[in-house]
Amino acid sequence: xxxxxxxxxxxxxxxxxxxxxxxxxxxxxxxxxxxxxxxxxxxxxxxxxxxxxxxxxxxxxxxxxxxxxxxxxxxxxxxxxxxxxxxxxxxxxxxxxxxxxxxxxxxxxxxxxxxxxxxxxxxxxxxxxxxxxxxxxxxxxxxxxxxxxxxxxxxxxxxxxxxxxxxxxxxxxxxxxxxxxxxxxxxxxxxxxxxxxxxx
Amino acid sequence: xxxxxxxxxxxxxxxxxxxxxxxxxxxxxxxxxxxxxxxxxxxxxxxxxxxxxxxxxxxxxxxxxxxxxxxxxxxxxxxxxxxxxxxxxxxxxxxxxxxxxxxxxxxxxxxxxxxxxxxxxxxxxxxxxxxxxxxxxxxxxxxxxxxxxxxxxxxxxxxxxxxxxxxxxxxxxxxxxxxxxxxxxxxxxxxxxxxxxxxx
DNA sequence: TTTAACCGACCGTCTGGACGGTATCTTGGA
DNA sequence: TCCAAGATACCGTCCAGACGGTCGGTTAAA
Numbered sequence: 282x283x284x285x286x287x288x289x290x291x292x293x294x295x296x297x298x299x300x301x302x303x304x305x306x307x308x309x310x311x312x313x314x315x316x317x318x319x320x321x322x323x324x325x326x327x328x329x330x331x332x333x334x335x336x337x338x339x340x341x342x343x344x345x346x347x348x349x350x351x352x353x354x355x356x357x358x359x360x361x362x363x364x365x366x367x368x369x370x371x372x373x374x375x376x377x378x379x380x381x382x383x384x385x386x387x388x389x390x391x392x393x394x395x396x397x398x399x400x401x402x403x404x405x406x407x408x409x410x411x412x413x414x415x416x417x418x419x420x421x422x423x424x425x426x427x428x429x430x431x432x433x434x435x436x437x438x439x440x441x442x443x444x445x446x447x448x449x450x451x452x453x454x455x456x457x458x459x460x461x462x463x464x465x466x467x468x469x470x471x472x473x474x475x476x477x478x479x480x481x
Numbered sequence: 482x483x484x485x486x487x488x489x490x491x492x493x494x495x496x497x498x499x500x501x502x503x504x505x506x507x508x509x510x511x512x513x514x515x516x517x518x519x520x521x522x523x524x525x526x527x528x529x530x531x532x533x534x535x536x537x538x539x540x541x542x543x544x545x546x547x548x549x550x551x552x553x554x555x556x557x558x559x560x561x562x563x564x565x566x567x568x569x570x571x572x573x574x575x576x577x578x579x580x581x582x583x584x585x586x587x588x589x590x591x592x593x594x595x596x597x598x599x600x601x602x603x604x605x606x607x608x609x610x611x612x613x614x615x616x617x618x619x620x621x622x623x624x625x626x627x628x629x630x631x632x633x634x635x636x637x638x639x640x641x642x643x644x645x646x647x648x649x650x651x652x653x654x655x656x657x658x659x660x661x662x663x664x665x666x667x668x669x670x671x672x673x674x675x676x677x678x679x680x681x
Numbered sequence: 682t683t684t685a686a687c688c689g690a691c692c693g694t695c696t697g698g699a700c701g702g703t704a705t706c707t708t709g710g711a
Numbered sequence: 712t713c714c715a716a717g718a719t720a721c722c723g724t725c726c727a728g729a730c731g732g733t734c735g736g737t738t739a740a741a
Binding site for chain 1: 590603629633654662670
């Protein structure tokens with residue numbers, strides 16, 4: 282038969298995930314399965330075949346999302362860079378260059394809202410966050426730096442999400458600032474020489 | 482005027498707002514009005530009397546929340562402090578000392594989720610964010626500092642919300658770090674002397 | 682008596698998901 | 712190569728339950 286199959290489960294599945302994001306943007310976090318199915322050009326029954334419940338669909342969306350982000354970070358790791366903070370830098374670049382809220386289908390408050398409403402999604406998000414926390418912690422930078430950078434990236438993301446618009450100049454400045462902060466390994470503040478401060 | 486009224490519209494109204502938060506924590510972002518009313522010890526009709534629609538109730542919740550936060554910041558402004566960054570410091574202290582996710586009725590992912598689902602809530606949040614942005618921008622610190630601090634505060638908040646738990650040691654470190662960053666007014670990175678970088 | 686606070690039964694609507702069916706693909710035996 | 716038969720992808724109707732909000736009524740305050 283032809284290279285283009287009329288039935289391609291994988292393609293349909295991915296189409297449904299994208300359609301879900303689009304439908305949520307259009308109809309808000311409370312989209313109906315009907316709307317998603319319609320957006321994907323599939324019947325409701327077809328949707329339910331791939332995702333047996335609505336929550337399953339939303340969980341599928343986070344999986345897709347985290348997979349994309351992980352891949353983006355890997356893509357941004359500079360092979361010629363072997364200084365401390367290389368993963369941090371890749372993380373920063375991925376966050377700023379690949380996760381633009383502008384054109385991104387997923388970067389929309391409604392999508393976030395819809396996803397966070399599912400407990401299982403929260404679990405996944407937390408697990409992912411834990412992984413990043415430990416990976417970035419072992420990146421060779423002073424804890425003050427990696428901590429500040431990680432939180433700032435979260436903040437930028439959430440801020441852009443809430444604001445709904447992006448100040449490109451500010452965005453660029455923040456990006457450069459964070460990258461600059463990875464270029465030294467010492468503490469950010471004078472007087473605090475090390476993270477180990479237990480005196481008991 | 483009797484000290485204790487059997488009918489006290491204000492008290493009921495506030496009880497409903499708290500009950501809404503509690504009910505959302507218990508039943509998820511999609512609570513029914515019935516559940517909220519029950520939690521507040523009021524009939525559904527009573528609830529609808531104070532908040533004519535569900536969205537109105539949620540908008541009421543953000544108003545309450547932002548009012549509390551604004552008041553907290555004002556409370557944390559140190560009258561003896563007239564150095565640059567005093568508002569920033571108050572902001573930091575308010576965020577860390579008055580917005581603990583632990584005991585706070587409102588600091589719960591479900592509550593955030595429920596609120597973000599309402600367009601009007603987003604508008605309010607954005608307006609509030611804009612106010613803070615301009616206030617903090619006029620606080621006398623180098624833009625790199627105020628920008629980083631603001632985004633970090635957002636990130637800490639959202640991170641704790643997602644994580645659901647709080648690492649008190651990390652929290653304390655972040656707090657001290659941010660406060661420390663307000664103690665100098667120069668740029669954070671060497672080489673960047675000023676925010677004005679237009680070269681075109 | 683008027684008005685505001687509050688009640689609770691009721692209704693129209695919506696939606697998740699079950700289900701029974703159809704079309705297409707795959708497999709393996711001859 | 713062909714056929715049978717099971718498996719997989721997809722369809723579209725149907726329904727029970729839930730929920731938001733209306734409304735006529737009731738009780739306390741002014």
